[in-house]
Amino acid sequence: AWLRYAPLPCSLSRHHSLPESIIALNSTTTSPVYSAGQELHKGLLGIFGKNLTVSTSLPSGKPPSKAVVVGTVAAFGKSSGVGHDVASALEPDGFWLEVKGSMVTIVGQNERGALYGAFQYLSLLARADFSDVAFVSNPAAPVRWTNEWDNLDGSIEHQYGGPGIWFQGGHVVDDLTRAGQYARLLSSVGINAVIVNNVNADANILTDANMQGLGRLADAFRPYGVQLGIALNFASPQSIGGLSTFDPLDPGVIQFWTDITDKLYQHVPDLAGYLVKANSEGQPGPLTYNRTLADGANLFARPLQAHGGVLMFRAFVYNNNLNESDWKADRANAAVQFFDGLDGKFEENVVVQVKYGPIDFQVREPTSPLFAHLSRTNAAIELEVAQEYLGQQCHLVYLAPLWKTVLDFDLRVDGRPSLVRDIVTGRRFKRPLGGFAGVANVGTHPTWLGSHLATANLYAFGRLAWDPSQTAEGLLDEWVVLTFGHDRHLRSTLSQMALESWPMYENYTGNLGIQTLTDILYTHYGPNPASMDNNGWGQWTRADAHGIGMDRTVSNGTGFAGQYPPEVAAMYESLHTVPDELLLWFHHVPYTQRLRTTGETVIQHFYNAHYAGAETAATFPARWASLRGKVDSDRYDAVLRRLIYQAGHAIVWRDAINEFYRNKSSIEDERGRVGHH
Ligand code: GCW
Known part of the structure; x- marks a missing residue:
């Protein structure tokens, strides 16, 4: 993965000073600080070919020079001492990293923090960043x-x-x-x-x-x-x-x-x-x-x-x-309803773990409103790295942009x-x-x-x-460099593809907040819009001959919009302010409803988006192929095979979804593609 410690290209590895030895202030082989010493050894050997000795205590007498020293505040305290301001700025698992030429100091608030600091230093080196730095890094959450x-x-x-x-x-x-x-x-x-x-x-x-x-x-x-x-x-x-x-x-x-x-x-x-x-x-x-x-x-x-x-x-x-025949039934309402009245009733060491959206890891969901209801309860967000509804690792879908829409959402x-x-x-x-x-x-x-x-x-x-x-x-750029290397063309090509991948996947699967439209009964893979209705699971679209979408308004629907704080609730409640990408999550509308931003009708947007998504996927194999020779052949071939498959599967998706809604709505594609390709 990203821990390759690959040799830097000569052009990047010249003209800088590196430590000449490693001192890890703990010799117990099961300790994270010991691992930090081993890791620094492995990293400096891999990246620069420098085979350094690892010792476990500071030299007596003069302070070390040209060394990387890693340990906890407590371990440093006993010998050379760590500045009071640094020690007091550190939180559990946090670290201080100071690079001054060939002298590097890594201080963890605890053992784990020291190891994290070592990894951070190695990540900088592997990315050819040799600047002098001095900073504290604490985790955002325990x-x-x-x-x-x-x-x-x-x-x-x-x-x-x-x-x-x-x-x-x-x-x-x-x-x-x-x-x-x-x-x-x-x-x-x-x-x-x-x-x-x-x-x-x-x-x-x-x-x-x-x-x-x-x-x-x-x-x-x-x-x-x-x-x-x-x-x-x-x-x-x-x-x-x-x-x-x-x-x-x-x-x-x-x-x-x-x-x-x-x-x-x-x-x-x-x-x-x-x-x-x-x-x-x-x-x-x-x-x-x-x-x-x-x-x-x-x-x-x-x-x-x-x-x-x-x-x-x-x-x-x-x-x-x-029961889908009940217009007000809504699975999205469940979490807030089940936790209603419980805020503040949990022990202090309980954390309520909430999926990012109110349904289930779909390609687009609004933020779970439960986060707004737990002010006296600890909460954690649950994200899914495994691409269950998102192509199951056979499709390239870089998920951080999706996660960020939720993490950065203001409730x-x-x-x-x-x-x-x-x-x-x-x-x-x-x-x-x-x-x-x-x-x-x-x-x-x-x-x-x-x-x-x-x-x-x-x-x-x-x-x-x-x-x-x-x-x-x-x-993403960090990951690309660590995983595949520094080449400029590689960096921009792969990053660009990954950044296009989630919007592209949304385009050729489910649009406008209708959910992924994948098979929800068995595989969670491949198109199956019909499976989304007439089931007890409640992941419904309510698509019929006239319209589509879940009416989750307070005025006429399931009331889900009203689970958000008033400013957010008002935005979702009204057709004039609901963001297009969540239109069908919150409203049941005719297929001819026009989008606020583009003026397209809902059905034409489906058609256009599916063609656009499949077209983008079709460019991926050639874009990756332009990296031939810049990536080792094993990874080059394996990725290329997947991207070719993805481009084909995107066409399957495009045609399955477009045909399905053409049949439902009896509205033709303005551009004459659907049903005539
Ligand atoms: O969407 C569903 C998955 C189940 C999973 C469940 C959950 C582990 O299909 O496989 O069960 O979510 O998150 O509990």
């Missing part, structure tokens, strides 16, 4: 976790990069080398924990053998400062605990979870915490016993408190047997600036916890995710979790 939907048999729910790397046949595998390498990759972008099993959780994760296996897995992650967490099945007290109930207020159930938690911490002393999906898509939960979702979350949060663990509780709770809570990113980092409502969860679904494929280009999304996820104010463009 929760920067991936979720992996691994089943215990080794399969993954939404597996696009091969089977999982840590479970097989019901147990944790013996050889955890690759798990350690994954932790290294994650820590290089600041990710600090991994939920290792599927949120549709198997209670057998809690057997004695699996607790031991989890202990070994945590050992493999620990040198990189990555903590392990697990997803739990709410009914475990009944299914494996021999109890007759899983009622969260039952004393036996409370005792069960307290015992389980204490036992887990014996195996994994630094367990990050739990993730729970309750009362969603058939999963058991507290509602079975007429208890609230807060009762359900607090059940796990309390025993975790004694150990410093965090309980991530998913907001993805909805009824999947909705105007109480009429004040309330960016989603400031809510989930805890700033807006002064919450102690919060952050980012990214569903990654790493697998055994050599690219980790199933395609070389898809790793841009994992990179961007980690970097945005560290600092969500960064731009999608800036992060």
